[in-house]
Amino acid sequence: MRKFLLLASAVIPIVTFPVSASAQQFDEGDQRLEIAGIAPAACVLSAPIATNGTNAEFNPGGASSGEVRIIQLVGATDAEPLPTSINLSIPVICNASHRIQVRSQNGGLLRDGGNAASRQGGQGFGEFLPYRLSLDWAGYQRGATSETTQDLEIGAARSAAGRATLAIDLSGGGGPLVAGRYFDAIIVEFEAAN
Numbered sequence: 001m002r003k004f005l006l007l008a009s010a011v012i013p014i015v016t017f018p019v020s021a022s023a024q025q026f027d028e029g030d031q032r033l034e035i036a037g038i039a040p041a042a043c044v045l046s047a048p049i050a051t052n053g054t055n056a057e058f059n060p061g062g063a064s065s066g067e068v069r070i071i072q073l074v075g076a077t078d079a080e081p082l083p084t085s086i087n088l089s090i091p092v093i094c095n096a097s098h099r100i101q102v103r104s105q106n107g108g109l110l111r112d113g114g115n116a117a118s119r120q121g122g123q124g125f126g127e128f129l130p131y132r133l134s135l136d137w138a139g140y141q142r143g144a145t146s147e148t149t150q151d152l153e154i155g156a157a158r159s160a161a162g163r164a165t166l167a168i169d170l171s172g173g174g175g176p177l178v179a180g181r182y183f184d185a186i187i188v189e190f191e192a193a194n
Helices: 002-023 146-151
Strands: 043-045 049-054 056-060 066-070 084-094 098-104 109-111 132-137 140-145 153-156 160-170 186-192
Touching: 043 186, 049 056, 056 084, 066 084, 084 186, 098 132, 098 146, 098 160, 132 146, 132 153, 140 146, 140 153, 160 186
Parallel strands: none
Antiparallel strands: 043 084, 049 084, 056 066, 084 160, 098 153, 098 186, 132 140, 132 160
8 A cells, every 4th residue: 555655646746747737828927026124314333432642541431431531630839720632533323314412511620519600710719620622523523612512513414434533622721720529521412313
């Protein structure tokens, strides 16, 4: 019985295929298969790195943060700010038109517990130290003081990939500062268009 089943299954395909092929005629037709996907607009930032600096160093804190540490904020003999600068390079990929905005949380370096109205100069000691920021991205360059960073924005009408450069510059002098820890946070925000 096993031989018969094997023989029958071997015979049926041999007989069926030639008959089927010669008995039918096929009409040609078109079929279309579409493949589609959506790439959402996005900006992806990688960890910044310091490209150069004077009296400052950069310590990365992960993919989206870091700390600029001023090595010596004031001179030992006069308590006046020392010149300080650093350039940070931020790898960026934006696949759509986008804007970049840089903001200062305090508007400058503010002493812990200090008053931003207590400025350098005159006869008193200051508790607030403004600085300059400049931004270079996708062929555009902008600059502002830490007090006017709301004006530090670049709108790019196309996608772009590369390195955004953020330069931070504190000029020296201007009057003595009160002793203490001075702090500011700089927020760099890339926003892709919808």
